[in-house]
Amino acid sequence: MTWRSLALAATLTVGVCAVAEEGRVEVVADVVLMSNNGKAVDPALASMKETFSKEGFSFSSYKRLSSEKVTLQQNKATEIKVPDNQHATLKLESLKQGTATIAVKVGAVNTTYTLGREGSVFINFGHKDGELVLVLSPITSKKARHLPFSRPEN
Amino acid sequence: MASELCSNFIPRLSPFIDGELPVPDRTQIEGHLSSCHDCTARVADLRAESGLIRVGLEMAADEVDFSQFANGVMAKLTPIRPPLLERWRVTFGEMFTYQRAPLMAGAVAALALLLVGIPFLLKGRTPVGYASEQMAVQTVSTEAAAHVAPVVMQAENGDAIIWLVHHDHPDAPDESAEEGVSRDARDSGQELNQERPKGGAL
Numbered sequence: 001m002t003w004r005s006l007a008l009a010a011t012l013t014v015g016v017c018a019v020a021e022e023g024r025v026e027v028v029a030d031v032v033l034m035s036n037n038g039k040a041v042d043p044a045l046a047s048m049k050e051t052f053s054k055e056g057f058s059f060s061s062y063k064r065l066s067s068e069k070v071t072l073q074q075n076k077a078t079e080i081k082v083p084d085n086q087h088a089t090l091k092l093e094s095l096k097q098g099t100a101t102i103a104v105k106v107g108a109v110n111t112t113y114t115l116g117r118e119g120s121v122f123i124n125f126g127h128k129d130g131e132l133v134l135v136l137s138p139i140t141s142k143k144a145r146h147l148p149f150s151r152p153e154n
Numbered sequence: 155m156a157s158e159l160c161s162n163f164i165p166r167l168s169p170f171i172d173g174e175l176p177v178p179d180r181t182q183i184e185g186h187l188s189s190c191h192d193c194t195a196r197v198a199d200l201r202a203e204s205g206l207i208r209v210g211l212e213m214a215a216d217e218v219d220f221s222q223f224a225n226g227v228m229a230k231l232t233p234i235r236p237p238l239l240e241r242w243r244v245t246f247g248e249m250f251t252y253q254r255a256p257l258m259a260g261a262v263a264a265l266a267l268l269l270v271g272i273p274f275l276l277k278g279r280t281p282v283g284y285a286s287e288q289m290a291v292q293t294v295s296t297e298a299a300a301h302v303a304p305v306v307m308q309a310e311n312g313d314a315i316i317w318l319v320h321h322d323h324p325d326a327p328d329e330s331a332e333e334g335v336s337r338d339a340r341d342s343g344q345e346l347n348q349e350r351p352k353g354g355a356l
Contacts, residue, residue: 025283051309098285101292108300111316112292117280119289119312140284 023074025092025100025115028137030067031082034059035130048122048135059131069139072102082106084128090136106134159186160193167193171200288312 032045034052038061041049045062052059065083072078072092080088088106095101100115107125113136120137163186169175170183187194236244249257291314294304307315 023282026281047311051311051313052315055307055309055315092283095283098280098283100283107318108297108302109304109316109318110293110295110297113314114286114290114292115283116286116289116312117284118287119314121289121291122313122315124315124317138284138289139281 023095025072025095025102026139027070027072027090027102027115028067028135028139029070029080029088029090030135030137031065031080032133032135033061033063033065033083033128033130034133035061035063037061037129048120051122061130072100080134082125082134083132084126086126088125088134102136104134104136157192160190163190163193164196167197168200171197171204289314291316 032042032048034057036059041060041062042064045064049059049062066081068080070078070080070090072090074092074095077089077091080090082088086107088104091103093101093103093112102113102115104111104113104121104123106123109123109125111121111123113121115138117138117140120135123134123136124131125134126132163183166175166179166183170180175183187197235241289312291306291308294306294316296302296304296318301320302318303321305317305319307317309315
């Protein structure tokens with residue numbers, strides 16, 4: 001009976017893995033406030049500051065307002081609460097040949113992009129004592145950008 | 155001629171030698187036999203008779219071949235297959251009764267395999283949706299009423315920055331939808347006529 005139990009457990013393990021991941025995509029969504037109020041830079045946003053600096057942005061303060069791992073399902077919109085009484089909506093548009101296409105609507109901007117193991121999308125969507133940016137990062141990213149979820153500060 | 159006392163014991167002498175009496179009755183008869191020669195002789199006769207019958211039956215049985223007896227009986231039986239649930243009930247009942255130790259060992263091994271195997275399998279696999287190595291922006295558009303236009307900047311490390319710039323230009327089109335505006339197009343001045351935004355400049 002021992003080998004039967006092991007065989008059953010092995011089958012269950014593979015099955016659970018396959019079923020659990022079918023049709024679900026995960027991304028990390030951060031809301032960052034960039035401003036010139038002070039010089040505080042969240043350590044996890046150091047790479048973001050470097051990226052923006054190279055593109056000509058000279059903000060002195062980078063503050064993360066919220067961070068969460070979002071699970072997206074096909075044709076099902078997922079809403080993320082962002083500051084300034086706005087909402088960000090993410091939707092998994094398609095999943096073809098292992099590559100996911102995500103549609104993002106935040107503020108006045110509608111964006112679609114394909115996921116990759118590297119590369120984040122920074123979407124500027126509003127002003128509130130600075131510039132509000134929605135950062136969408138892959139869960140496979142090596143950059144230490146995402147931390148446990150924290151509620152946005154209004 | 156049996157006495158009245160013996161007449162009470164005589165009917166019980168045969169079950170006595172066959173060992174079929176309860177202990178109190180057996181004790182009572184043994185007590186009577188210790189003092190009654192007639193009943194003792196009757197018990198001896200009954201034992202001899204029983205022995206002769208046994209020997210006779212054994213001699214008769216020795217003349218018969220019983221080697222195929224069990225097979226012959228089983229062949230005449232109609233096999234009855236119990237219902238599935240009944241078979242499972244019997245199987246699991248016997249398993250939990252007679253194979254408890256191997257069953258527990260198998261369950262522990264299976265649980266350990268699940269606890270180790272699932273994280274191991276999930277760790278090495280590429281997450282769903284991340285077959286591509288690099289992220290790529292496909293389309294960018296803005297709402298017409300917002301009077302903003304998106305500027306898409308592709309960083310060297312593969313990140314993409316989508317920045318909004320206001321266009322209050324009187325000749326601005328009603329629809330400010332811009333798709334995939336690249337850095338080169340912007341720099342060439344074909345799409346927008348604004349400086350790259352800096353901190354606090356908007």
